[in-house]
Amino acid sequence: MRNSKKRVSWRVAQVVISSLVGLAIVGAFVWATQGRDMPVLNPKGIIADQQQVLILITVGLGVFVVVPVFILLFAIAFRYRVGNTKAKYDPELEGSKVLEAVWWGIPLIIILILAIITAISTHALDPYKKIESSTAPVKVQVVALQWKWLFIYPDQDIATVNYLTIPDNTPIELSITADAPMNSFWVPALAGQVYAMTGMSTKLSFMADAPGEYRGASANISGEGSADMSFMVRSVSKTDFSHWLYKSSYSPNMLSWDTYEKLAQPSRGDGEKTYVVTGKDLYNQIVMKYMDSGSSSQPHTNTQTDHTMNGMDMSGMGM
Amino acid sequence: MIDQIMQTLFGRLTPQDFVHDPIMAGAGIAMVGALILAIAAVTFFKKWKWLWQNWITSLDPKKIGIMYIIVSIIMLLRGFGDALLLRAQQVVNDANGVEILSSDHFQQIFSAHGSIMIFFVAMGLVFGVFNLILPQQLGSRDVAFPFLNSVSFWLFFAGMIIINMPLVVGEFSNAGWLAYPPLSGLQYNPGTGVDYWIWSLQIAGIGSLLSGINFFVTILKMRAPGMGLMKMPIFAWSALGSTALIMFAFPILTVTLALLSLDRLIDTNFFTTTLGGSAMLYINLIWAWGHPEVYILVLPAFGIFSEVVATFSGKKLFGYTSMVLAIIAITILSFTVWLHHFFTMGAGADVNTFFGIMTMIIAIPTGVKVFNWIFTMYRGRVRFTTPMLWFMGFIVTFTIGGLTGVMMSVPAADFQFHNSLFLVAHFHNMIVGGVLFGVFAAFTYWFPKFTGFMLNERLGKMAFWSWLVGFILAFGPLYILGFMGAIRRMDHYDPSLGWQGLFIVAGVGILFMGLGVLFQLAQVAYSIWKRKEHAVGPDPWNARTLEWATATPPAEYVFATIPTVTTRDAFWQMKKDHKTNDRPEHYEDIWLPKNRSEGFIVGMAALVFGAAVVWHIWWLLIVSLLIVIVVLVVALTRDDTEKRIPAEEIAREELRRATV
Ligand code: HEM
Numbered sequence: 003m004r005n006s007k008k009r010v011s012w013r014v015a016q017v018v019i020s021s022l023v024g025l026a027i028v029g030a031f032v033w034a035t036q037g038r039d040m041p042v043l044n045p046k047g048i049i050a051d052q053q054q055v056l057i058l059i060t061v062g063l064g065v066f067v068v069v070p071v072f073i074l075l076f077a078i079a080f081r082y083r084v085g086n087t088k089a090k091y092d093p094e095l096e097g098s099k100v101l102e103a104v105w106w107g108i109p110l111i112i113i114l115i116l117a118i119i120t121a122i123s124t125h126a127l128d129p130y131k132k133i134e135s136s137t138a139p140v141k142v143q144v145v146a147l148q149w150k151w152l153f154i155y156p157d158q159d160i161a162t163v164n165y166l167t168i169p170d171n172t173p174i175e176l177s178i179t180a181d182a183p184m185n186s187f188w189v190p191a192l193a194g195q196v197y198a199m200t201g202m203s204t205k206l207s208f209m210a211d212a213p214g215e216y217r218g219a220s221a222n223i224s225g226e227g228s229a230d231m232s233f234m235v236r237s238v239s240k241t242d243f244s245h246w247l248y249k250s251s252y253s254p255n256m257l258s259w260d261t262y263e264k265l266a267q268p269s270r271g272d273g274e275k276t277y278v279v280t281g282k283d284l285y286n287q288i289v290m291k292y293m294d295s296g297s298s299s300q301p302h303t304n305t306q307t308d309h310t311m312n313g314m315d316m317s318g319m320g321m
Numbered sequence: 322m323i324d325q326i327m328q329t330l331f332g333r334l335t336p337q338d339f340v341h342d343p344i345m346a347g348a349g350i351a352m353v354g355a356l357i358l359a360i361a362a363v364t365f366f367k368k369w370k371w372l373w374q375n376w377i378t379s380l381d382p383k384k385i386g387i388m389y390i391i392v393s394i395i396m397l398l399r400g401f402g403d404a405l406l407l408r409a410q411q412v413v414n415d416a417n418g419v420e421i422l423s424s425d426h427f428q429q430i431f432s433a434h435g436s437i438m439i440f441f442v443a444m445g446l447v448f449g450v451f452n453l454i455l456p457q458q459l460g461s462r463d464v465a466f467p468f469l470n471s472v473s474f475w476l477f478f479a480g481m482i483i484i485n486m487p488l489v490v491g492e493f494s495n496a497g498w499l500a501y502p503p504l505s506g507l508q509y510n511p512g513t514g515v516d517y518w519i520w521s522l523q524i525a526g527i528g529s530l531l532s533g534i535n536f537f538v539t540i541l542k543m544r545a546p547g548m549g550l551m552k553m554p555i556f557a558w559s560a561l562g563s564t565a566l567i568m569f570a571f572p573i574l575t576v577t578l579a580l581l582s583l584d585r586l587i588d589t590n591f592f593t594t595t596l597g598g599s600a601m602l603y604i605n606l607i608w609a610w611g612h613p614e615v616y617i618l619v620l621p622a623f624g625i626f627s628e629v630v631a632t633f634s635g636k637k638l639f640g641y642t643s644m645v646l647a648i649i650a651i652t653i654l655s656f657t658v659w660l661h662h663f664f665t666m667g668a669g670a671d672v673n674t675f676f677g678i679m680t681m682i683i684a685i686p687t688g689v690k691v692f693n694w695i696f697t698m699y700r701g702r703v704r705f706t707t708p709m710l711w712f713m714g715f716i717v718t719f720t721i722g723g724l725t726g727v728m729m730s731v732p733a734a735d736f737q738f739h740n741s742l743f744l745v746a747h748f749h750n751m752i753v754g755g756v757l758f759g760v761f762a763a764f765t766y767w768f769p770k771f772t773g774f775m776l777n778e779r780l781g782k783m784a785f786w787s788w789l790v791g792f793i794l795a796f797g798p799l800y801i802l803g804f805m806g807a808i809r810r811m812d813h814y815d816p817s818l819g820w821q822g823l824f825i826v827a828g829v830g831i832l833f834m835g836l837g838v839l840f841q842l843a844q845v846a847y848s849i850w851k852r853k854e855h856a857v858g859p860d861p862w863n864a865r866t867l868e869w870a871t872a873t874p875p876a877e878y879v880f881a882t883i884p885t886v887t888t889r890d891a892f893w894q895m896k897k898d899h900k901t902n903d904r905p906e907h908y909e910d911i912w913l914p915k916n917r918s919e920g921f922i923v924g925m926a927a928l929v930f931g932a933a934v935v936w937h938i939w940w941l942l943i944v945s946l947l948i949v950i951v952v953l954v955v956a957l958t959r960d961d962t963e964k965r966i967p968a969e970e971i972a973r974e975e976l977r978r979a980t981v
């Protein structure tokens with residue numbers, strides 16, 4: 003009698019404690035998350051928008067497996083707990099052809115759907131694909147250095163360090179390389195990442211919906227200062243962009259091969275800088291720096307060759 | 322002149338290399354101190370001979386398994402300390418100029434953390450469980466190659482020492498657990514760090530490869546009569562998949578590390594970015610090993626949970642054939658998905674599509690397994706003991722990890738997850754919630770088998786709940802941080818982003834997991850202390866498989882007579898037929914391997930070899946290599962390797978055990 007009373011109060015205590023713990027966990031998550039920006043789920047560019055939709059579709063499909071799993075797990079465990087002698091006990095039950103067919107089948111169907119979505123989206127969101135738009139694209143060449151980003155506007159002969167100014171609603175076509183260990187160029191609000199590698203030129207396009215500031219980073223470690231490699235993408239109106247270009251063309255800093263080599267020295271905590279580019283074909287030289295010897299042994303399987311570029315193009319590389 | 326002599330004698334080692342910052346020096350002193358204390362204790366209690374005869378030179382898989390587990394637990398504590406430091410750094414985030422770790426030190430620590438947790442915790446625990454359980458479960462007394470088993474363990478041990486050496490001398494790699502070039506190449510990493518990483522993994526990896534072969538052959542060749550493949554316990558099936566993966570994947574690792582090492586030692590250019598080398602080649606190779614590796618770890622956990630859920634539901638495993646097919650499918654598919662680790666390299670859309678789809682296909686057999694596990698409880702009598710709690714926790718965390726895995730297997734979506742904290746959350750979901758929870762379940766489940774007493778259930782449950790809460794708090798925030806664009810491996814971030822709160826929550830999570838670890842240590846200590854009250858017979862859980870048919874703790878020879886198997890769940894059947902107490906009319910002599918010191922010597926020589934390469938001490942390298950070769954040749958040509966246990970002795974022993 004006393005014992006069972008004690009057990010009941012222990013049960014109650016358990017329920018209370020676990021609810022409190024659960025609440026505390028939820029509270030902690032809310033406290034730490036509230037009001038923070040989630041660029042992956044709150045994208046500001048046409049590419050990241052589609053990637054967000056893709057993520058939501060995948061989660062939506064996944065829910066068809068995850069939710070039944072959780073329900074079945076707890077329902078079956080509860081129903082067939084040892085204390086419940088009313089439930090049927092069948093120790094020799096080995097399986098069920100029908101049930102097993104169901105759970106080979108349902109995931110199969112879901113994955114089939116997802117596979118189709120994957121095939122379509124991977125081609126549609128191929129980072130090498132250019133964005134179609136009535137506005138002429140702006141080209142930017144990106145170089146990952148130790149430990150800063152260099153952005154060259156080849157058509158405007160301007161270069162910047164650690165910030166990128168772009169006109170909104172305009173396709174931005176990036177060619178990306180590194181003169182450093184491998185980095186990964188990522189601006190979550192605008193588009194997913196692509197590696198930056200020496201002797202190679204990868205590509206990425208994005209287009210911002212509106213003016214705003216979007217943070218970018220290097221997602222891959224590249225030595226001591228890798229965490230310093232965050233930068234700001236400033237999307238501005240087209241007129242502001244022209245103003246910015248005009249202003250920048252009066253920058254006192256010149257970027258020639260010599261100044262580039264100084265810039266490429268490892269350094270941390272560099273601020274933002276603006277240059278007028280005086281060196282010719284800087285980007286290609288940086289790519290070719292690593293290609294001078296033995297490059298013939300590299301496969302050249304360019305399918306979308308950019309004529310101004312000699313570096314190894316990664317597209318269509320079937321490795 | 323003197324300089325030259327010193328250089329010949331000590332390579333690039335200088336007294337300067339022993340100087341460390343306070344945190345590392347502290348850890349180093351603690352490690353060395355503990356070692357000295359252990360040596361002093363062994364000497365004081367005059368236990369050297371006991372240690373040598375009963376453990377170091379033993380070829381008994383039960384002993385080797387326990388040694389694996391002890392080493393892994395110590396390494397778990399080390400890796401755990403690393404994790405605490407990493408999070409502490411991110412919580413404080415250099416606020417007010419307070420820097421807990423320098424960037425370089427931070428990077429060394431996460432590189433050490435990942436490498437240690439995979440190679441010396443997860444792998445070690447898996448091999449420990451294989452050694453303890455597999456032979457007995459198959460109705461065998463031993464593994465196929467007992468001496469090789471000892472060599473494997475001591476190579477593992479040597480690798481473990483090498484990866485901990487930087488605490489005392491030199492520095493560790495800062496290039497992450499997979500050390501991508503060019504960062505890990507000479508140009509950016511001329512010091513000893515990457516060499517430590519390479520040779521630790523290389524030596525331990527060769528041990529793993531040998532072990533893999535050993536257990537693969539054991540499973541195929543050493544099963545009790547009557548135990549056809551389709552009557553094998555599912556844990557053995559999962560071990561078969563895992564060891565098959567080891568045999569095919571680890572040679573890739575060996576070659577990759579060797580090439581990277583050549584790049585660093587004699588300036589070859591396999592993975593440099595000049596002279597036709599290609600870092601991408603390395604990335605492909607390392608993941609051609611790396612992806613199978615994660616399944617090498619998780620398949621045994623699948624096996625453990627299959628045994629646990631069947632036992633505690635008092636019922637046959639649901640869908641045995643499906644489970645076997647799923648294991649085979651996963652094993653094969655594991656080799657076809659490695660590129661999902663670098664969709665962002667810029668390969669064409671067709672290539673990415675192919676590997677994306679192959680990756681999601683793995684989710685199908687994995688999903689099937691989850692449903693079969695759940696339905697094993699259906700029409701059962703489910704007892705919620707600690708192993709069963711780990712099982713429930715596993716299903717929940719593993720399912721979430723599976724979902725996030727599938728999310729990343731869509732290439733265009735992965736561009737947003739890759740190298741972010743979302744990815745980090747995914748694989749911890751799999752490795753902590755899958756592998757570690759699995760081993761914890763195994764530990765509680767099989768502990769009484771080897772000791773004759775149970776682990777305290779109450780402390781075990783407290784450990785479980787601490788771990789679960791800690792797990793949610795530690796890794797939940799990382800998913801959210803991933804959505805916020807937080808990358809992995811950053812030692813500081815812009816405070817205005819507002820990420821600190823989530824890092825604090827994650828840090829609190831680690832503390833809860835630490836509490837779980839404390840409960841576990843307390844559980845072991847308390848259960849040993851009160852072992853009389855926790856004492857149990859040979860079949861405390863009403864289990865199903867053959868390892869429970871032997872005495873508790875098992876005799877050195879395990880089975881006095883090798884059982885004949887007619888069905889799955891052979892022990893369950895014996896109980897049904899009331900045959901568990903059957904004794905044969907007479908016993909026969911049993912031959913068991915004698916103790917061998919060569920395994921230990923080879924391991925120690927390999928340790929010296931590793932240190933010699935790291936420090937470029939060429940004479941020592943040659944000497945140690947010669948020792949390895951000579952000792953191995955001698956060892957393999959010896960023939961009086963077995964000792965006889967006479968039938969009378971067995972009869973006496975069996976009688977004694979039966980009457981106790
Ligand atoms: C349903 C099955 C799974 C799927 C679909 C899946 C998918 C993936 C994908 C696509 C990645 C690469 C993400 C990226 O780098 O951007 C990844 C990374 C990873 N997964 Fe899984 N995974 C699954 C199961 C597992 C399991 C069972 C384990 C371990 C036991 C595991 C451990 C890891 C690890 C360690 C990494 C990355 C490590 C690193 O980059 O350092 N995964 N997974």
Ligand SMILES: [Cu+2]
Pocket residue numbers: 611612615658659661662
């Ligand atoms: Cu993988």
